[in-house]
Amino acid sequence: MRLDVGALASLPPAVQRPSYDIDAQKAGIVHFGIGAFHRAHQAVYTDDAMNAGERDWGITGVSLRSVNVAEQLRPQEGLYTVASRSGGESALRVIGAVRGLLVAPQEPQAVVEAVAAPETHIVSFTVTEKGYCRAGDGSLDPSLAGDDSIYYFLRAGLALRRESGLPGLTLLSCDNLAHNGAQLRRLTLAYLSSRDSALADWVEAHCTFPSSMVDRIVPATTASDRDTAQASLGGVRDEAHVTTEPFSQWVIEDRFAGPRPRWEAHGAELVADVASYETAKLRMLNGAHSALAYIGLMHRHDFVHQAVADPAIRPLVERLMREEAAPSIAAAPGQDLAAYAGALLARFENTALHHRLIQIAMDGSQKIPQRWLETLAINAEKGRRCPAILTAIGAWLAHVRGDNGPVDDPLSAQLSALWRRADAAATARAIFMRDGPLAGRWRPDDADIAAIAGAVSPTGRAPNSRTALRSKSGVAPT
Ligand code: CS2
Numbered sequence: 203m204r205l206d207v208g209a210l211a212s213l214p215p216a217v218q219r220p221s222y223d224i225d226a227q228k229a230g231i232v233h234f235g236i237g238a239f240h241r242a243h244q245a246v247y248t249d250d251a252m253n254a255g256e257r258d259w260g261i262t263g264v265s266l267r268s269v270n271v272a273e274q275l276r277p278q279e280g281l282y283t284v285a286s287r288s289g290g291e292s293a294l295r296v297i298g299a300v301r302g303l304l305v306a307p308q309e310p311q312a313v314v315e316a317v318a319a320p321e322t323h324i325v326s327f328t329v330t331e332k333g334y335c336r337a338g339d340g341s342l343d344p345s346l347a348g349d350d351s352i353y354y355f356l357r358a359g360l361a362l363r364r365e366s367g368l369p370g371l372t373l374l375s376c377d378n379l380a381h382n383g384a385q386l387r388r389l390t391l392a393y394l395s396s397r398d399s400a401l402a403d404w405v406e407a408h409c410t411f412p413s414s415m416v417d418r419i420v421p422a423t424t425a426s427d428r429d430t431a432q433a434s435l436g437g438v439r440d441e442a443h444v445t446t447e448p449f450s451q452w453v454i455e456d457r458f459a460g461p462r463p464r465w466e467a468h469g470a471e472l473v474a475d476v477a478s479y480e481t482a483k484l485r486m487l488n489g490a491h492s493a494l495a496y497i498g499l500m501h502r503h504d505f506v507h508q509a510v511a512d513p514a515i516r517p518l519v520e521r522l523m524r525e526e527a528a529p530s531i532a533a534a535p536g537q538d539l540a541a542y543a544g545a546l547l548a549r550f551e552n553t554a555l556h557h558r559l560i561q562i563a564m565d566g567s568q569k570i571p572q573r574w575l576e577t578l579a580i581n582a583e584k585g586r587r588c589p590a591i592l593t594a595i596g597a598w599l600a601h602v603r604g605d606n607g608p609v610d611d612p613l614s615a616q617l618s619a620l621w622r623r624a625d626a627a628a629t630a631r632a633i634f635m636r637d638g639p640l641a642g643r644w645r646p647d648d649a650d651i652a653a654i655a656g657a658v659s660p661t662g663r664a665p666n667s668r669t670a671l672r673s674k675s676g677v678a679p680t
Pocket of ligand 1: 562
């Protein structure tokens, strides 16, 4: 039996399920990027709000490209399960918050109408770093912002709202970008002002763009996760299942244009300024994650929990968080960065989550600036060296050379062309200096370049033999 509203009654009693009338909810939120992260994060907070009696906060999920999620969720009337796992513990619940699915390339007008609907108050986004269509200098790249981008749908939907005399919207970025709300605002206004400056003025006056820090580790769902869930669901099959960790955090700048769910009653924090939380999360959690990914892959690991347990890798990751990232952050009163680093290590060690390093390694060119380069620039200004991040950059260079297989990155062709023409040191210079694709505030000096080049293995293999590394990290050779 497939999961749907009719199947709810036959689920085992331990499985938590929506207590509200699922069919009676209007959609107050349109969400772009209805992938596993959103379904394990914002949708859960929203489901909590609806369980507590708030009405009409259903989510219309938009996929900008793939039909997969819509195909999984439509036959299930939008229902799916979230398992949170740690050690031997696993809790399973059904989420009912997603009330509609749209696949943008198939039904673009329906997406525009959803943005323009009177009951819509919030449009939110998890479209990944590259979904913001930025050029290397952070400005809007018009060649990327086409009719398949968020900006196209925002423009058409917001224009309809304005013509109909409807109120503005809260446009809420939930992606791992520094100052994500401010960036979304700047990029959206840049897109609109070259096409419809009156609409840009209306958006400035009527819409808000809160920044937010989102955090929950959500590995891509595997067939085995679905089978495990099915066993716990008394045989009911959920093709849209998501497995995640118990931890979840959401810090949101309290700047809404209209009504919103009381997410703060369910664990979210509404604050005046998210910057210190966002910076700590990007430079410590995500910075460590990317280092684990590239260094771990170089050492032939598959998963985060294996890489963090490897004595050849762990000290580097600790150093990156505690001695390189943490000193670059202006902590808010009461924000304890040492305790944060400890908590992150414990989360990375969660063996119940099979979080693939290759998943994190994706799109490195879009992630590295906010995860590593800001830290490097701030430390360089203070005369402090960052050997851990430089080692991680060396491992990233090896990754984009192709050492770990095909490279999933929008700049992969450009990066591999730079490698073909040069050795490791010259490639690093070409990427980070002058008009290189990641040139910016951080300018490496000769010692930095030497450290990066020294971390790239010349042969394309791990610095030690695979068997030796595997046995060291306690993982059996395959
Ligand atoms: C990860 C993030 O894939 C990645 O790049 O670093 O998705 C990470 O798991 C989340 O930001 C955790 O909140």
